[in-house]
Amino acid sequence: MKIQVGVVYGGKSVEHEVSVISALQAMKSFDHNKYEIIPIYYGKDQQFYTGRKAMEAATYQKLEDIPKLLEVVDWVREGQEVFLKYRRLFRVKQRLDVVFPIMHGASGEDGKFQGFLETLGVPYCESSVLSCAIVQDKAMMRRVLNSVQVPLVDGFEITRSECILHPETLIEKAEQVGGPWIIKPVSGGSSIGILCCDDKDQLLPTALECFAFDSKLVVEHRFTDFREFNIGLLGDHDDIKLSLIEEVFKSDTILSYVDKYGGSSSKGMESISRRLPAGIEDEICEAIKEAARNAFKVCECSGVVRIDFLYDNETKALYLNEINTIPGSLAAYLFKDMSRQELLDRCINLAFRKERNAKKIVSTIESSLLKNSAFDGIKK
Incomplete structure (x- = not known):
C-alpha cells in the first residue's frame, strides 16, 4: 500500500507563487511507486483545494479561476486517522499518512500551519512549530543565535509604533550600527520588502515603506564589498x-x-x-x-x-x-x-x-481530579 502524502503549498504570503513552483517541482520528483501524492493548494481566499489539475502549472495562471478547476476540501480527524473531505462530493474523502508543507513565508513557514498539523495529530515534514516561529522572525532569530555566539551582522529591531512615536530612536540606533543600511521586514522572505538606505535622512521614509510588509523591522549595517x-x-x-x-x-x-x-x-x-x-x-x-x-x-x-x-x-x-x-x-x-x-x-x-519520538512523551497521568471535584473550589 502506498504512503499517502499531502503536499501543501500556496498560502497567504507574498511568496505564494514561489511556493507553487517549489511544490510542483517536488510533486513531480517523488517516487510514485512508493507514494500517492495528494496536492493541497491553500488559496489566497484561505480555502484548501485539491483535484487532478492541481499538479498542472497552467492551473495557477489565473488564481481567480481556481475555484472552477479544483475542489474545496476540509481537514478532519476520524479515530486515529486524518482525512481530506470534499465539500461537494458526498462522502468522498482522502486519507493522509503524512503532510509535506511547502509554503514559504508567513502562514506557512512561521509555525502557524505546523501548529494546525500538530493539533490534527498528523505527521509532517520539515521543522517544528517552535523552530519555524523562531527562524521566520528575523528579530527572534537574532536573539537566539546571539546566545550561542553565531556571528551576525550588527543590527537592531524596531516596531512601527516606535518609528512613528519616537523616530529619533531609529536614527540613534542606526548611527550606532553605522551606514549604509539594509532594512528588512522581520517575517519576509525571497528578498520581498527589503530596502537599502545610504542617507540617514532617508531612514524614516524607507522604514515606513518597509512597514507595508510587516509591523516590525530589522535594520542592519549593509556591506558594500x-x-x-x-x-x-x-x-x-x-x-x-x-x-x-x-x-x-x-x-x-x-x-x-x-x-x-x-x-x-x-x-x-x-x-x-x-x-x-x-x-x-x-x-x-x-x-x-x-x-x-x-x-x-x-x-x-x-x-x-x-x-x-x-x-x-x-x-x-x-x-x-x-x-x-x-x-x-x-x-x-x-x-x-x-x-x-x-x-x-x-x-x-x-x-x-519525529512522530514516533513525540509518541514516546507522556501526555496522560492517572488523576481523579475531575471525577471527585464539584468544581466549586476551583479558582476563577
Whole structure:
C-alpha cells in the first residue's frame, strides 16, 4: 500500500507563487511507486483545494479561476486517522499518512500551519512549530543565535509604533550600527520588502515603506564589498548532512527577488546565477559548516534547510544572514550527491521519526481530579 502524502503549498504570503513552483517541482520528483501524492493548494481566499489539475502549472495562471478547476476540501480527524473531505462530493474523502508543507513565508513557514498539523495529530515534514516561529522572525532569530555566539551582522529591531512615536530612536540606533543600511521586514522572505538606505535622512521614509510588509523591522549595517554563500542541511539534531556550498551572484545592491526567480519561472531558486561548488578557501568553508551546524541545532531545525551567509571582503569576516526552514526548490540543487527523489524520501522518513519520538512523551497521568471535584473550589 502506498504512503499517502499531502503536499501543501500556496498560502497567504507574498511568496505564494514561489511556493507553487517549489511544490510542483517536488510533486513531480517523488517516487510514485512508493507514494500517492495528494496536492493541497491553500488559496489566497484561505480555502484548501485539491483535484487532478492541481499538479498542472497552467492551473495557477489565473488564481481567480481556481475555484472552477479544483475542489474545496476540509481537514478532519476520524479515530486515529486524518482525512481530506470534499465539500461537494458526498462522502468522498482522502486519507493522509503524512503532510509535506511547502509554503514559504508567513502562514506557512512561521509555525502557524505546523501548529494546525500538530493539533490534527498528523505527521509532517520539515521543522517544528517552535523552530519555524523562531527562524521566520528575523528579530527572534537574532536573539537566539546571539546566545550561542553565531556571528551576525550588527543590527537592531524596531516596531512601527516606535518609528512613528519616537523616530529619533531609529536614527540613534542606526548611527550606532553605522551606514549604509539594509532594512528588512522581520517575517519576509525571497528578498520581498527589503530596502537599502545610504542617507540617514532617508531612514524614516524607507522604514515606513518597509512597514507595508510587516509591523516590525530589522535594520542592519549593509556591506558594500561582500560575497554571498549558501549551504543546505538535511536531517535533525542527531544526524545532519551538509550539502555543497554555493556562491550566489546578484545583479544589484542585494540579491533580489528577480535574481532569485526571474531567470526561469519553472526552475525557482535553481535559476539563480551561482558557482557550485563555491571554490572558497578551506578556512571559510569550515567556518560556514560550523556556524550552519550550530544554528541548525540551536534553532531545533529538521528536514531540509538552507542557511545563507555574507562574507565581508574588507574585514575578511563571515556572518550568518538567514535561515530558511522551507527553502525555495527545497534546496535540492545543493545536494549533488543525491537525487531530488532521495532527498524527498529522507524528509518523509524524518517526519515519521519525529512522530514516533513525540509518541514516546507522556501526555496522560492517572488523576481523579475531575471525577471527585464539584468544581466549586476551583479558582476563577
